[in-house]
Amino acid sequence: xxxxxxxxxxxxxxxxxxxxxxxxxxxxxxxxxxxxxxxxxxxxxxxxxxxxxxxxxxxxxxxxxxxxxxxxxxxxxxxxxxxxxxxxxxxxxxxxxxxxxxxxxxxxxxxxxxxxxxxxxxxxxxxxxxxxxxxxxxxxxxxxxxxxxxxxxxxxx
Amino acid sequence: xxxxxxxxxxxxxxxxxxxxxxxxxxxxxxxxxxxxxxxxxxxxxxxxxxxxxxxxxxxxxxxxxxxxxxxxxxxxxxxxxxxxxxxxxxxxxxxxxxxxxxxxxxxxxxxxxxxxxxxxxx
Numbered sequence: 001x002x003x004x005x006x007x008x009x010x011x012x013x014x015x016x017x018x019x020x021x022x023x024x025x026x027x028x029x030x031x032x033x034x035x036x037x038x039x040x041x042x043x044x045x046x047x048x049x050x051x052x053x054x055x056x057x058x059x060x061x062x063x064x065x066x067x068x069x070x071x072x073x074x075x076x077x078x079x080x081x082x083x084x085x086x087x088x089x090x091x092x093x094x095x096x097x098x099x100x101x102x103x104x105x106x107x108x109x110x111x112x113x114x115x116x117x118x119x120x121x122x123x124x125x126x127x128x129x130x131x132x133x134x135x136x137x138x139x140x141x142x143x144x145x146x147x148x149x150x151x152x153x154x155x156x157x
Numbered sequence: 158x159x160x161x162x163x164x165x166x167x168x169x170x171x172x173x174x175x176x177x178x179x180x181x182x183x184x185x186x187x188x189x190x191x192x193x194x195x196x197x198x199x200x201x202x203x204x205x206x207x208x209x210x211x212x213x214x215x216x217x218x219x220x221x222x223x224x225x226x227x228x229x230x231x232x233x234x235x236x237x238x239x240x241x242x243x244x245x246x247x248x249x250x251x252x253x254x255x256x257x258x259x260x261x262x263x264x265x266x267x268x269x270x271x272x273x274x275x276x277x278x279x
Contacts, residue, residue, distance in 0.1 A: 003163075051169040079167070086165070086176055087199055087209060088183035110194045115214060117194050129184045129202050136187065138194070138214030151213040156186030156200040 005086045014077050021081050021093075028090050029127070033097040035059075039071075048072070050142045063103040063118070069139050069147045071099065080152050092154050095124050095135060099152060102137050114141040119155065126154075133157075162209065162252070164241040166260050171216035173256050175239065176209035187213065191231040195220045196253075198233065207235060210249065217253075218261040224253060 008020045022032050039059040046057045048070070055072035063069050076096065084092050098120065106118035116139050123132035133154045140150040162175040176199070185208055187197040199209035212220065233249045242255045 053169060079170075079172075083174065083211075083213070086174060087185045087211075088180065089185055090183070109189070115194070117189075117214070126184055126202060131202060133186060133202060136189065140214065153213060154186040154202070156188045156202060156205070 005082055008082060008085075014073060017077055017082075021077070021085070024085065025090060025093060030090055030094050033094050036097040036100050039100050043070075048142075048144065048146060050144070050146075050148065055148075059100075061100040061103055063116070063139065063147075064105065064108075065116075067116075067139070067147045069103055069149060071149045075149060080149075083151065084153065087153075089154055091127055092124075092135065092152070096152065098122075098124075098135065099137060099149060102135065103139065103149075106137070109136065115139070115150075124154075159236055159238045159246055161238045161240065164239050164256075166256065168260055171218050171220075171261065172212060173217060173260075174209065174211040175237075175252065177207075180208040185209070187211070192224065192227045196224045196227065207233070210252075217257060221253065221257045221261055225250060228253070 004024060008017050011017050011020060025031055039061045041059045043057045043060060047054050048057065055074045058071045058073045058076065060068050060070045080096070081093055084090060102118050102120045106120050108116060109119040110117040118137045120135045123134050126133055135152065136155050137152050138150045139147050141147050161178040163178045164173065164175055166173045182201065184202045185199045186202050188200050189197065195215045196212050197210065198207045199211060200206060201208055228250055236246050236248055237252065238245050239247060239252055242252065242259065244252060244255055
């Protein structure tokens with residue numbers, strides 16, 4: 001039996017993958033979040049090379065330390081969304097629009113020279129488990145010197 | 158019977174995930190204790206049972222020695238099968254070492270694109 005994540009990966013374009021993710025989320029009782037507000041979209045669709053791959057700017061946001069943090073479309077779909085589905089955390093995708101707020105107002109959980117971990121102050125209700133869970137965001141700095149959202153996940157406490 | 162872990166590796170990023178193949182209950186969280194945000198056990202939110210591992214935000218080729226040190230300080234005693242790596246009844250240390258040796262030592266891609274200038278003969 002083919003796994004849902006492998007099935008979604010089998011589609012070659014981001015748009016196709018996103019469509020399948022949306023269908024999967026609908027079947028699970030969730031939905032894709034509305035795009036976040038209060039972000040800078042002036043560079044949307046610009047291309048940057050990260051890890052030798054060309055990624056597309058979705059938006060950027062200034063975090064609480066004044067870093068300009070890019071959020072890339074490829075990272076959001078191929079890594080964050082598919083990673084959450086693979087780990088059984090589809091519900092967390094509904095909260096992806098909280099990313100800018102976590103970068104601006106979350107707690108700094110960990111810092112090193114090229115990596116910062118932000119923890120949401122708010123806890124989010126897991127719809128099936130009935131428990132409240134914080135969300136964490138890791139931002140990293142690429143070799144080109146740009147900060148970007150690397151990953152986003154629920155935290156076990 | 159050991160838990161069978163499904164393995165995935167994103168070689169450009171040096172990112173791996175290992176998820177318990179038969180876990181279908183949903184609702185997990187990264188356990189952020191002990192491993193300096195380089196390596197995460199993934200636990201069921203309700204039971205706390207380990208259902209997988211990953212290195213979100215990390216890069217295995219760079220982080221491997223430190224992760225191994227942290228695993229010595231905070232060992233995980235459960236053993237797993239990972240068919241994609243040819244491992245049976247393996248410790249987490251052995252699994253990470255296999256990933257590192259099979260994938261992590263290979264050169265990665267984070268470097269500026271090479272620009273080639275074609276010079277035409279005069």
